[in-house]
Every structure is written in C-alpha cells, then in structure tokens.
Amino acid sequence: MAVYTHVPAEEIDAFLTRYDAGRLVSAKGIAEGVENSNYLLETTGADGAGQSGSHRYILTLYEKRVDEADLPFFMDLLDHLGARGCLVPRFIADREGNRLQQLGGRPACLIEFLTGISVTEPTPDQARAAGAALGELHKAAEGFAGKRRNALDLAGWHDLAAKCGDDFDVIAPGLKARVAQELSYLDVHWPGDLARSVIHADLFPDNVLMLGDAVTGLIDFYFSCTDIRAYDLAVTHSAWCFSNDGATFFADRAAAMGAGYAATHGLTDAERAAFPILCRGAALRFLLTRAYDWINTPADALVTRKDPLAFQRRLDFYASADPAVLLGA
Amino acid sequence: MAVYTHVPAEEIDAFLTRYDAGRLVSAKGIAEGVENSNYLLETTGADGAGQSGSHRYILTLYEKRVDEADLPFFMDLLDHLGARGCLVPRFIADREGNRLQQLGGRPACLIEFLTGISVTEPTPDQARAAGAALGELHKAAEGFAGKRRNALDLAGWHDLAAKCGDDFDVIAPGLKARVAQELSYLDVHWPGDLARSVIHADLFPDNVLMLGDAVTGLIDFYFSCTDIRAYDLAVTHSAWCFSNDGATFFADRAAAMGAGYAATHGLTDAERAAFPILCRGAALRFLLTRAYDWINTPADALVTRKDPLAFQRRLDFYASADPAVLLGA
Numbered sequence: 001m002a003v004y005t006h007v008p009a010e011e012i013d014a015f016l017t018r019y020d021a022g023r024l025v026s027a028k029g030i031a032e033g034v035e036n037s038n039y040l041l042e043t044t045g046a047d048g049a050g051q052s053g054s055h056r057y058i059l060t061l062y063e064k065r066v067d068e069a070d071l072p073f074f075m076d077l078l079d080h081l082g083a084r085g086c087l088v089p090r091f092i093a094d095r096e097g098n099r100l101q102q103l104g105g106r107p108a109c110l111i112e113f114l115t116g117i118s119v120t121e122p123t124p125d126q127a128r129a130a131g132a133a134l135g136e137l138h139k140a141a142e143g144f145a146g147k148r149r150n151a152l153d154l155a156g157w158h159d160l161a162a163k164c165g166d167d168f169d170v171i172a173p174g175l176k177a178r179v180a181q182e183l184s185y186l187d188v189h190w191p192g193d194l195a196r197s198v199i200h201a202d203l204f205p206d207n208v209l210m211l212g213d214a215v216t217g218l219i220d221f222y223f224s225c226t227d228i229r230a231y232d233l234a235v236t237h238s239a240w241c242f243s244n245d246g247a248t249f250f251a252d253r254a255a256a257m258g259a260g261y262a263a264t265h266g267l268t269d270a271e272r273a274a275f276p277i278l279c280r281g282a283a284l285r286f287l288l289t290r291a292y293d294w295i296n297t298p299a300d301a302l303v304t305r306k307d308p309l310a311f312q313r314r315l316d317f318y319a320s321a322d323p324a325v326l327l328g329a
Numbered sequence: 330m331a332v333y334t335h336v337p338a339e340e341i342d343a344f345l346t347r348y349d350a351g352r353l354v355s356a357k358g359i360a361e362g363v364e365n366s367n368y369l370l371e372t373t374g375a376d377g378a379g380q381s382g383s384h385r386y387i388l389t390l391y392e393k394r395v396d397e398a399d400l401p402f403f404m405d406l407l408d409h410l411g412a413r414g415c416l417v418p419r420f421i422a423d424r425e426g427n428r429l430q431q432l433g434g435r436p437a438c439l440i441e442f443l444t445g446i447s448v449t450e451p452t453p454d455q456a457r458a459a460g461a462a463l464g465e466l467h468k469a470a471e472g473f474a475g476k477r478r479n480a481l482d483l484a485g486w487h488d489l490a491a492k493c494g495d496d497f498d499v500i501a502p503g504l505k506a507r508v509a510q511e512l513s514y515l516d517v518h519w520p521g522d523l524a525r526s527v528i529h530a531d532l533f534p535d536n537v538l539m540l541g542d543a544v545t546g547l548i549d550f551y552f553s554c555t556d557i558r559a560y561d562l563a564v565t566h567s568a569w570c571f572s573n574d575g576a577t578f579f580a581d582r583a584a585a586m587g588a589g590y591a592a593t594h595g596l597t598d599a600e601r602a603a604f605p606i607l608c609r610g611a612a613l614r615f616l617l618t619r620a621y622d623w624i625n626t627p628a629d630a631l632v633t634r635k636d637p638l639a640f641q642r643r644l645d646f647y648a649s650a651d652p653a654v655l656l657g658a
Binding site: 008009010012013024025026027028029030031032040042115116117118119120121211 | 337338339341342353354355356357358359360361369371444445446447448449450540
C-alpha cells in the first residue's frame with residue numbers, strides 16, 4: 001500500500017481547473033489498492049462556496065498494472081451501472097467531456113468519492129448484503145455492450161502456473177504438483193455452457209463499502225471482464241466465507257450470501273450444479289496470483305505479501321466439501 | 330510514505346465509541362509523514378446526524394520513531410498554541426479526558442483535521458505567510474512551561490556524524506571531511522547566549538497547510554523541542570528558500586520570509602548577527618539525518634530516500650553567502 005507517483009498539490013489544483021469541481025482545499029495520498037496511486041481530494045465545490053468537506057473526489061493515477069487501453073471499458077461500465085442505480089464510483093468528465101487525462105506522467109482520472117468502510121470480519125448479514133449487491137450488479141449489467149477478455153481465465157491460470165514453475169515448492173513442498181493436478185481437473189470439468197456477462201471478478205470485502213449492514217459502494221472494477229456470470233459469485237464466496245487464513249469455512253455467511261444473491265438475481269440449476277467447480281477455479285485463481293506475487297516480491301519490501309496458502313486451504317475445502325453447504329439449503 | 334500498522338475498520342469504529350465523535354463512515358490510510366501510521370477518518374458527528382463530510386479526524390498510530398513518553402509534551406504544546414489562536418491540530422480527548430490510547434498494538438491519538446494543501450514551489454507571498462506564521466507560533470509559545478531536549482542539537486550532530494563514519498564518502502567523495510570541518514567550525518562559533526524557547530524545528534512546506542497565500546495549519550510537531558528560537562527561522566529558511574536540489578537560492582522568498590517573521594515576531598540584533606551560522610547548523614542537521622537515512626535505507630525500499638547533497642549545497646551557500654541577502658535588506 002503506497003503512493004507510487006507523487007503529484008505536487010499545485011499540479012492537482014491546476015488539473016482540477018479543467019473540471020467544474022472548484023478549487024483544491026485538501027489532498028491526501030491514500031493507501032488504497034496495490035495497483036494505482038490514489039489521492040483523496042477535497043474541493044470548494046463548483047459554486048466555490050467552500051462548504052468544507054462536502055466535495056470529495058478520488059484522483060487515480062494508473063500505474064503499470066492497468067492498461068490504459070482498458071480504461072474506456074471500465075468508464076463505460078461504471079456509467080452503465082450507475083445509471084441503473086448501482087452504487088459505483090463514476091468517472092467524472094471535464095468541461096470538454098474528457099474523462100481520461102494525463103497527470104504526473106500517468107493516465108489519470110477524477111472519480112466519485114463514496115462513503116462507507118470495508119469490513120474485515122463480515123457478519124452473515126453483511127455477507128447477505130454483499131450477495132444481494134452482486135446480484136443487483138449482474139442485473140444492471142444486462143444489456144451492457146462492452147466486452148473485455150478475462151486475462152485470468154483457465155488459459156491464464158496455466159500461463160501463471162508455468163511462470164511460477166519450481167518456485168511453487170519454495171512456498172510449500174508439493175504445491176507445484178497440487179496446482180498441476182487441479183489444472184488437469186479443471187481442464188476436463190470447467191463448464192463451457194453457462195451464461196456469460198460482465199463480472200466484477202474481485203469482489204473482496206476490501207472492494208465493498210458498507211455502513212452497518214448496508215452496502216454503500218462497490219469499488220475497484222479494474223479486474224472486471226466478460227466471463228461466466230456465476231463465477232463472480234464463486235469469487236465473492238471464496239473472499240467472504242472463510243477466515244482470512246482459509247482454515248475455517250463459515251457456513252452461516254455462505255448461506256446468507258446465497259440467499260442475498262437469490263433475492264436479487266439467483267442461480268439457474270445448471271449454475272448451481274457447477275458452483276463447486278467454479279469455486280475451485282476461484283480459489284485457484286487467487287492461489288496463483290498470490291503465489292506469483294510471493295515469488296516476485298522481495299521479502300523485505302514494504303508491500304505486504306498475501307499468503308498463497310490461504311487460498312490452497314480454500315481450494316482443498318471446495319474440492320472435498322458437500323456441495324449442499326456451499327450456498328445453504 | 331506508507332501505512333505501517335493496518336487497523337481493521339471495525340476496530341477503528343469501536344475505538345471511536347470512546348469519543349463524542351459519532352460513528353465511522355469512512356477510513357482511508359494516508360501517506361503522510363514517514364514517522365507514523367495515519368488514517369483520515371470521517372464520522373457521522375457527535376449528534377449522529379450524518380452530515381456527510383462535515384466531521385473529519387486524523388487517527389495517528391505512533392511507530393517506533395516517536396517516543397511515547399514525549400507525547401504529553403506534544404499534546405500540551407498544541408493545546409497551549411491552539412488556545413492562543415495558532416492554527417494547529419489539537420489532540421482530542423475521549424469522554425474520560427484521555428488523549429492517549431492504544432490501538433493496533435500502538436500508542437494512538439485522535440487529532441483534529443485541518444484543511445489546506447502543502448505547496449511544493451512556494452511563491453514569495455507564501456514564504457512571507459510561512460514566516461509570519463512561525464513568528465505567531467513563537468509569540469504564542471511564550472509562557473509554555475514544557476521542555477524537551479533537542480536530540481538533533483550540536484552534540485546530536487556529532488553523534489550522527491560518528492555513526493555515518495566512512496559511509497559518508499559512499500554518498501559523495503570528500504563528504505566525511507566536509508562534515509568534520511563544519512562540525513569543528515560550529516563547535517567554535519555556535520551561539521550560546523541567544524533566546525531559547527519551544528521551536529517547531531521542522532517547518533518544511535510539507536508541514537504547512539495553505540489555501541492560496543494564507544496559512545491554514547501548522548502540523549507535524551514531532552520534532553518540536555526547546556532550542557535557540559532563531560534557529561527555527563533558520564530551519565524554515567533552509568526548507569523554503571531554495572530549489573529542491575539546493576542548487577538555487579531564491580532571494581525573493583527569503584526576503585519575504587524575513588519580512589513576514591519581522592511582522593509578527595522579529596529578530597534581535599544578536600539573532601540577526603548569528604543568523605548565517607544558525608542557517609549553517611540547520612543545513613548540516615538535514616544533511617546529517619538524510620545521510621544517515623540514505624546509508625541505512627535499502628536502495629530498493631519503497632520509501633523515497635531524500636538526497637543529502639541537496640543540503641550540502643545549502644550548507645555551502647550559507648558558508649559563503651553575503652549575510653545581507655539571507656533575510657533581505
């Protein structure tokens with residue numbers, strides 16, 4: 001968590017003059033996400049009245065992990081979702097209608113600020129609300145014309161596993177064989193006929209803003225893509241329904257999440273039947289990206305490395321669990 | 330710039346229940362300073378009315394560089410200064426009157442949030458305002474009973490230089506001899522009879538919040554201590570009146586800063602006569618701490634190392650400049 005690109009406050013103030021956003025009164029680099037540099041801005045507002053605190057924005061500078069060519073997809077998606085009532089942060093256009101700018105030598109966007117906090121230990125009611133918000137997102141995404149390939153699909157998992165190679169076993173003996181075995185299984189069993197749509201693909205508690213049990217925002221759509229829709233629920237399930245280390249599955253959170261999703265969208269019988277394997281894929285996806293980052297991040301770096309084995313434990317659970325417990329009765 | 334101690338939002342919300350501050354509606358880890366972990370909080374306010382954005386606080390967790398035993402000095406100082414009209418962030422007491430808490434295994438304080446941005450390239454008018462604010466701070470500090478030794482005084486500079494030893498010359502050939510020569514000069518010429526008071530001791534542009542040409546806050550008092558009062562102006566001078574790399578002295582900023590300080594406090598003839606040597610001390614102090622950090626920070630760490638030579642250049646300037654240009658005519 002760090003600000004990678006430092007932008008002088010004077011430059012941010014000058015940048016804001018392109019928008020109807022007022023003058024800068026506060027700018028704080030925030031430790032949000034690991035992909036980009038983010039600033040929380042406060043301005044006087046378009047009317048310049050200077051109601052302190054009433055006008056806040058996120059300024060995002062895109063570092064190398066986000067491809068500038070993907071930004072129009074994300075912008076159009078959030079416009080589409082926002083127009084249909086989803087609580088998502090919209091990209092703000094300047095007076096000439098531009099949403100994509102350059103600042104500090106980086107692609108940069110001004111984005112709506114949303115209140116809410118990210119929970120660390122979700123209650124079942126909070127998991128229910130997250131499931132319901134995901135269902136609403138899937139409903140709102142219907143009719144969205146944009147498409148983006150999921151770089152982290154089954155083919156992408158194979159690529160990542162090949163890059164990790166023998167280093168898997170530095171993380172844990174036997175991990176390379178376990179990953180190879182799972183990839184072989186998924187090659188045979190991964191469903192090819194389920195409904196596809198735009199998905200968030202990374203709806204961890206970090207990316208859901210809440211006040212109490214109510215969702216106030218879904219954020220960080222930079223992994224959103226076109227893929228199996230029910231896979232999005234599997235990702236969310238793997239993120240919300242376990243202890244952080246993956247050692248404990250919380251059936252109450254999972255049942256509540258399933259009920260929340262059913263209340264706003266729901267799964268077909270085919271999606272329900274495939275859900276255990278979708279969850280195995282979700283767990284493998286995060287196992288692989290965490291393993292890759294683990295291998296490629298110096299141990300003494302200031303970024304915290306996330307434990308890949310926390311998702312191997314989830315994978316092992318999904319591979320052996322009674323399918324009936326995954327989403328409740 | 331990083332958040333060193335991560336505190337779950339649920340714990341911050343629970344922490345806030347000790348205060349008349351309302352419930353948490355937003356918490357962002359901010360990249361402020363290098364000494365502590367800081368969060369920018371937003372709450373519903375004591376009345377729970379939830380006026381979005383109207384209630385903001387800084388939550389600071391003290392990492393190892395700040396000694397917990399020094400916190401009461403800083404708290405009492407900011408109370409004293411705030412009560413006398415200085416725009417400083419006050420420490421907030423909980424319902425039982427406690428200002429110092431524990432959170433995430435660290436000493437922690439809730440602190441007033443102040444608006445304003447830190448300039449990177451001060452104009453002369455902004456340098457004038459900073460000088461005036463420093464003079465007001467020195468006036469307001471009169472009568473403050475607290476005392477704190479400056480660990481970075483002449484004796485401390487000798488200690489730091491000894492710790493750097495031969496590593497100085499890894500930074501730049503000849504630097505060790507240059508530092509030794511300067512220390513010998515200061516041992517003979519450092520003034521012993523100037524007025525002492527509480528000083529900020531680190532009033533870089535980073536630590537001054539401004540809106541346009543007006544100062545809205547002086548922050549980061551964690552180096553404040555008891556020392557020669559005019560040395561505080563010398564530190565501020567070295568921080569504000571040069572290009573970042575120290576290669577260019579801006580006489581217009583310096584003259585404006587001197588005029589600003591004179592308007593609210595002013596220097597005696599003895600302080601004015603000693604000012605060049607106080608500036609040499611200030612430049613050496615930052616040269617030394619930057620050199621020490623340079624030597625002890627891995628080159629690939631995510632914290633940005635600040636160039637010690639930017640202050641050697643200031644030192645060289647102060648050692649050879651016509652004293653008349655330092656604060657204008």
